[in-house]
Amino acid sequence: MAVARNKMKIAHHVKDLSLAQKGHGRIEWARRSMPVLASIEKRFAKEQPLKGVRVSACLHVTSETAALMQTLKTGGADIVLCASNPLSTQDDVAAALVDQGISTYAIKGEDRATYFSHIKAALDHAPQMTMDDGCDLVSSIITERRELLKNIIGGTEETTTGVVRLRAMAEAGKLAFPVVSVNDALTKHMFDNRYGTGQSTIDGMIRATNRLIAGQVFVVLGYGWCGRGLAMRAKGMGADVIVTEIDPLKALEATMDGFRVMSGHEAAKVGDFFCTVTGNTSVLAKEHFLAMKDGAIVANSGHFNVEIDIAWLEKNAKKSSVRDFVDEYTMKNGKRIAVLGEGRLINLASAEGHPSSVMDMSFANQALSAEFVMKNHKKLEKKVYAVPQEIDREIARLKLASMGVSIDVLTKQQAKYLASWEEGT
Numbered sequence: 001m002a003v004a005r006n007k008m009k010i011a012h013h014v015k016d017l018s019l020a021q022k023g024h025g026r027i028e029w030a031r032r033s034m035p036v037l038a039s040i041e042k043r044f045a046k047e048q049p050l051k052g053v054r055v056s057a058c059l060h061v062t063s064e065t066a067a068l069m070q071t072l073k074t075g076g077a078d079i080v081l082c083a084s085n086p087l088s089t090q091d092d093v094a095a096a097l098v099d100q101g102i103s104t105y106a107i108k109g110e111d112r113a114t115y116f117s118h119i120k121a122a123l124d125h126a127p128q129m130t131m132d133d134g135c136d137l138v139s140s141i142i143t144e145r146r147e148l149l150k151n152i153i154g155g156t157e158e159t160t161t162g163v164v165r166l167r168a169m170a171e172a173g174k175l176a177f178p179v180v181s182v183n184d185a186l187t188k189h190m191f192d193n194r195y196g197t198g199q200s201t202i203d204g205m206i207r208a209t210n211r212l213i214a215g216q217v218f219v220v221l222g223y224g225w226c227g228r229g230l231a232m233r234a235k236g237m238g239a240d241v242i243v244t245e246i247d248p249l250k251a252l253e254a255t256m257d258g259f260r261v262m263s264g265h266e267a268a269k270v271g272d273f274f275c276t277v278t279g280n281t282s283v284l285a286k287e288h289f290l291a292m293k294d295g296a297i298v299a300n301s302g303h304f305n306v307e308i309d310i311a312w313l314e315k316n317a318k319k320s321s322v323r324d325f326v327d328e329y330t331m332k333n334g335k336r337i338a339v340l341g342e343g344r345l346i347n348l349a350s351a352e353g354h355p356s357s358v359m360d361m362s363f364a365n366q367a368l369s370a371e372f373v374m375k376n377h378k379k380l381e382k383k384v385y386a387v388p389q390e391i392d393r394e395i396a397r398l399k400l401a402s403m404g405v406s407i408d409v410l411t412k413q414q415a416k417y418l419a420s421w422e423e424g425t
Contacts, residue, residue: 011080013105013118014094023066023096030063033356035402036364036395037071044075049371051076054151056127058119058137059158060088060348061097061106064359069102071367079103080125082118084133086110087341088348123148129373130155130179131366134303135162142174154178154373154380156366160189160224161279161303163384170383178380180369182362185387187395189225191361196354198229200347201275201301202237208325208340208350209297211273214238219271221264222278223250226301230277231259242267268292275346276300276307285309286316294335298343305343313339325350364395 031038044050055077059065069079081097083089083106090108097104103125105118119140128151130137135157141148154177157163163183169175182188202213218239220231227243231254235241244264245251255261264283268274268291276283279302286309300307313319317329317337325341341349353359368391373380400407410418 010098010101011103011121012094012098013107013114013121014098015091015107017095017098019092020095020099023063023090023092023094024099026063026090026093027066027070027096030356030359031067034064034067034360034363036360036398037067037367039398039402040364040367041071041074044071044367044371048076049374053077053374054125054128055079055131055370056122056125056129056137057081057131058084058122059131059133060084060353061094061104062088062090062348062353062359063093064354064356064363066093066097066100067356067359068363068366069097070100071363072370073100073102075367075371077129077370078125080105080122080127082106082122083110083115084136085345085348086112086115087344088353090352126151128153129370131158131370132156132162132179133158135165138162138166138169138175138179142169142176146176149176152177153377154180156180156182156369156373157384158362158366159183159303160193164279166384175382175384177382178373178377178385179383180373180385180387182365182369182387185365185392185395187361187392187399188365188387191358192354193225194229194232196229196358196362197226197277197301197347198231198233200351200354201226201230201277201299202233204301204346204349204351205273205275205297205299205340208299208323208346209338211297213273216240216272217242217270219244219267219274220259221267221274221276221283221307222280222302223247223254224277226277227254228257230275230301231257234273235259239273242271264288265291271296274298277302278307279303281306282309283307286312289313289331289337290333292335292337295338296335297338297340299340299346300343301345301347303345308339308343310339310343313337361395361399364398365391368395 061083080103089106094106105121163181218234219242221244243254243259268288313329317331322328327339329337
């Protein structure tokens with residue numbers, strides 16, 4: 001796609017604008033695998049459903065996110081983008097976005113102070129719509145920037161952890177505007193979490209360590225959609241997969257799927273690789289570290305870096321950096337534990353996140369949910385909404401069409417039969 005350059009001064013804080021040309025190439029490569037978003041962008045160009053709407057987005061700044069930003073801009077939105085994870089930013093993409101006239105605040109490896117200064121910059125845009133991945137924008141507005149609420153008509157949320165936080169706000173009566181849970185769309189969490197996280201997590205762990213997965217004991221902590229995908233991919237690469245869970249239904253499912261299921265403490269004694277995918281805190285902590293074998297490799301692909309209790313390791317072990325994205329902690333008992341990517345999302349820290357074809361589905365949901373909020377905000381309540389089923393089905397239809405897959409439709413007789421409560425004849 002030919003990208004029109006914006007010669008105006010664009011507010012930004014990125015690593016190096018000279019990286020823009022490389023970023024354009026990366027974005028173009030990603031867009032080739034994003035046909036659903038491309039079809040939405042084509043319609044947005046004609047209809048301008050977001051014309052003049054100020055959008056503040058806090059997302060992983062990657063080539064796929066750039067395709068979403070371009071789609072929203074094509075639809076008329078006035079966007080400011082900041083990073084939702086300090087280690088996931090692709091600096092060349094950030095530079096390319098600025099070159100395309102999209103105000104961007106993101107630097108790979110930015111420190112905590114810079115991270116929150118970037119969120120502040122995004123909120124200084126006085127958004128009418130928020131687009132979150134982890135709820136940082138909404139949380140900041142509710143706790144620190146309540147003067148912005150008068151402008152906001154609604155928002156969207158990308159991921160599980162953010163939705164959990166939003167629902168807690170809603171239950172407490174603190175959520176001040178409607179938010180669509182993009183994460184709850186089948187076309188998002190099924191593809192993104194199961195297929196995307198499964199593949200990209202393995203990719204990140206291998207890139208960081210250059211270790212063989214086959215023949216190793218691979219412990220997956222959590223058997224939600226992400227855990228299912230990760231366990232499936234690890235097994236496919238020849239690992240002996242163990243699953244830990246707190247939910248008896250998910251534990252039963254993992255057992256019936258052919259995985260060994262045991263407590264985290266039992267798994268800690270035998271695992272070679274560990275990966276948390278829960279969205280919770282201290283999933284791997286002191287008692288697990290003390291039980292682990294020498295040389296155990298630990299990573300997170302759930303969300304925030306709280307899933308692994310790195311603070312305990314920092315206080316009770318000697319740290320050394322042995323490879324990019326690999327910090328080794330030598331404990332007092334002499335055992336070494338390797339933590340990947342500072343405990344942040346390893347599929348983004350040392351790899352490139354989900355494949356573009358996966359994010360095509362997720363970001364199609366983002367774009368159409370933003371349009372839904374714009375069209376319906378006057379009648380929406382201050383609560384978390386699921387993506388409307390018609391949007392979910394339309395994205396699935398567009399995806400199938402792009403893949404050349406055709407499906408059947410009900411005949412009139414079949415539709416009547418399914419709609420009737422009487423016995424068929």
